[in-house]
Amino acid sequence: MATAGTKNRPLSPHLQIWRWGPHMFVSILHRVTGNGMAVAGLGVLLWWLGALAGGPAAYATFASWMTTPIGYLVLVGISWAFFSHMMSGLRHFVLDIGAGYELTWNKTWSIVAPVLGVVLTAAFWALLLLR
Amino acid sequence: MGNGTSIGRVRGLGSAKSGPHHWILQRMTAIGNLLLVLWLVVSLILLPDLSYGTVVGWLSRPVPALAMTLLVISTFWHARLGMQVMLEDYVHEHGNKFACIAALNLVAFAGAAFGVFCVVRLALGAHA
Numbered sequence: 001m002a003t004a005g006t007k008n009r010p011l012s013p014h015l016q017i018w019r020w021g022p023h024m025f026v027s028i029l030h031r032v033t034g035n036g037m038a039v040a041g042l043g044v045l046l047w048w049l050g051a052l053a054g055g056p057a058a059y060a061t062f063a064s065w066m067t068t069p070i071g072y073l074v075l076v077g078i079s080w081a082f083f084s085h086m087m088s089g090l091r092h093f094v095l096d097i098g099a100g101y102e103l104t105w106n107k108t109w110s111i112v113a114p115v116l117g118v119v120l121t122a123a124f125w126a127l128l129l130l131r
Numbered sequence: 132m133g134n135g136t137s138i139g140r141v142r143g144l145g146s147a148k149s150g151p152h153h154w155i156l157q158r159m160t161a162i163g164n165l166l167l168v169l170w171l172v173v174s175l176i177l178l179p180d181l182s183y184g185t186v187v188g189w190l191s192r193p194v195p196a197l198a199m200t201l202l203v204i205s206t207f208w209h210a211r212l213g214m215q216v217m218l219e220d221y222v223h224e225h226g227n228k229f230a231c232i233a234a235l236n237l238v239a240f241a242g243a244a245f246g247v248f249c250v251v252r253l254a255l256g257a258h259a
Contacts, residue, residue: 009137031217034210034213035213035214035217037210038210038213038214041206042206042207042210042242045203045206045246046242046245046246046249049199049203049245049246049249049250050245050249052183052186052187052190052249052253053248053249053250053252053253056183059183059186060183063181063183082168082172086165086168089161089165090165093158093161096158124172124176127176128175128176131176131179
């Protein structure tokens with residue numbers, strides 16, 4: 001019954017139908033970075049807090065994992081996901097109040113947001129490693 | 132509810148009602164995440180090093196412990212809301228969707244509770 005009348009109904013066009021633009025890229029990037037952080041970012045956050053609560057030995061295990069090449073890749077990935085998600089999220093706040101839908105501005109901020117995400121990630125690691 | 136066309140079966144029923152609430156909570160927790168994660172980013176940069184003693188000494192103090200507790204609650208809440216939208220978009224079968232969102236609720240609440248518990252343990256001096 002729930003599917004009655006739904007056979008052969010027209011489907012809305014999907015990703016492969018539309019001509020690609022930066023607004024589509026930044027929209028998907030927002031979802032990927034958000035869900036990526038929900039899994040990896042919160043996982044590492046809990047491991048960090050759990051290791052701190054567990055004591056020096058547990059923290060040493062955490063630190064030794066996180067200072068391997070794969071550990072650094074995960075940490076850089078999480079920080080990049082955060083700064084990218086933050087910039088595309090700020091773009092969503094602007095869109096939420098009904099601004100920024102003009103074609104040129106929409107395109108401009110769709111490109112600027114992920115670029116600033118990469119710049120902020122680089123700045124964060126530079127400040128962290130050079131202190 | 133009849134067996135008519137798709138539009139005929141939903142016409143006049145109104146919206147699903149809980150959408151705007153979900154939407155506004157996603158924005159409110161986003162504001163919380165923006166402030167709290169930027170606080171964590173700045174704190175990590177300003178700490179002299181990230182050794183066990185330094186980090187525990189910092190996180191045991193009242194204001195960092197409170198901010199970290201709020202960060203855990205805000206990020207897990209926001210992640211739960213966001214992952215629900217992702218599951219609703221990609222898991223089409225009703226039973227599987229229900230199971231996924233039930234599992235998401237368990238993991239989100241358990242994760243947040245574990246994070247808060249760890250901070251409380253440090254703040255109340257379990258390793259002082």
